[in-house]
């Protein structure tokens with residue numbers, strides 16, 4: 404992986420409009436900052452290489468290198484990545500009822516991880532006035548206050564960098580696939596710091612098809628719902644064609660076409676729907692309210708889920724075959740769309756003499772697997 408610095412990060416990602424506001428470049432130094440969902444470089448920095456560039460999920464992401472470090476095997480392009488088990492899951496009903504997005508599995512696992520000492524802090528994403536705001540929870544009781552999905556770019560990883568400064572060494576992080584990609588790049592220690600200790604002991608990835616520009620969404624929500632606080636945003640399955648914004652004062656429906664116009668440009672070249680580099684990945688269970696799809700990928704994830712089930716914190720059931728097939732189809736289609744777009748834009752597997760640096764580096768077999776549609780059939 405080629406290493407560059409803040410000048411290239413600013414030119415290739417911020418100026419090209421590809422930033423997804425993940426926060427990985429924030430609080431590493433004084434130069435990058437986030438404000439109301441937007442990332443900016445405040446002052447020029449002349450460093451030739453930097454962690455900001457190396458961690459960013461929209462600079463060159465070498466999927467083979469990440470995959471080898473993650474599972475020991477190269478990147479195959481299989482739709483939902485490598486996994487050990489997949490379930491339908493939800494939080495145990497005896498847990499305190501919260502404002503969970505779906506089955507509350509994410510909050511239940513994070514609470515349990517804090518209680519059982521697997522992690523020393525949980526990095527989560529809340530919101531203020533419709534803008535996502537990351538935070539660090541150290542008490543299990545604090546986890547539920549972050550529940551529900553903010554369908555906008557969130558600078559969650561700035562809180563991981565803050566957590567390092569505060570001395571946390573075993574953080575748990577909940578995030579979208581781009582957050583998980585940045586964490587996977589951190590784990591590679593690309594700048595070869597001798598004192599590097601990866602500060603994340605548990606990663607819970609969320610399924611993600613797209614995220615919205617936070618400021619534009621906050622403006623739309625304020626226009627439709629007034630000043631009332633947003634409690635939850637729901638996206639009913641097709642053919643509903645709407646997004647429901649639930650506020651303290653009631654609910655408003657917005658046509659999905661209006662929402663799609665606010666999707667971040669960087670999402671169009673994102674090949675990962677199911678957070679392939681997380682210990683466990685969680686999404687909605689299509690068509691079944693109050694349940695999640697739970698993918699267990701690593702030994703850490705396997706231990707956590709088994710212990711959470713044994714302790715009565717979550718319930719798991721067999722995932723219907725048809726749900727898995729539907730998920731794989733959607734994930735394969737997202738991969739193909741992203742690689743085709745990156746290729747069209749000259750951002751896939753470029754060589755140093757080409758005028759654009761790659762955003763994605765994918766080996767030939769995986770590329771063939773994805774673009775031929777073979778992945779969809781698995």
Ligand SMILES: Cc1cc2nc3c(=O)[nH]c(=O)nc-3n(C[C@H](O)[C@H](O)[C@H](O)COP(=O)(O)OP(=O)(O)OC[C@H]3O[C@@H](n4cnc5c(N)ncnc54)[C@H](O)[C@@H]3O)c2cc1C
Pocket residue numbers: 502503504505506507508509510511526527528529535549550551552553554555556557559577578579609610611612613614615685686687688695
């Ligand atoms: C931008 C986005 C797009 C999504 N797209 C899909 C999709 O296409 N298909 C699908 O099945 N599921 C999608 N999800 C996941 C889904 O909405 C739920 O988060 C998931 O099913 C977990 O539900 P839960 O009840 O267990 O979560 P909860 O227990 O309610 O916990 C939600 C957790 O999400 C974290 N969080 C909320 N917003 C963000 C954010 N913007 N960035 C990082 N972390 C956040 C909070 O810290 C909280 O811990 C998406 C989520 C997000 C944030």
Ligand code: SF4
Pocket residue numbers: 412416417421422423424425426427428429442455458459460461462
């Ligand atoms: S995508 Fe993340 S790391 Fe890259 S510039 Fe934006 S906030 Fe920084």
Ligand code: SF4
Pocket residue numbers: 423579580581582611612613614667669670673674675
């Ligand atoms: S689609 Fe990809 S880039 Fe966009 S928010 Fe989701 S994970 Fe991040």
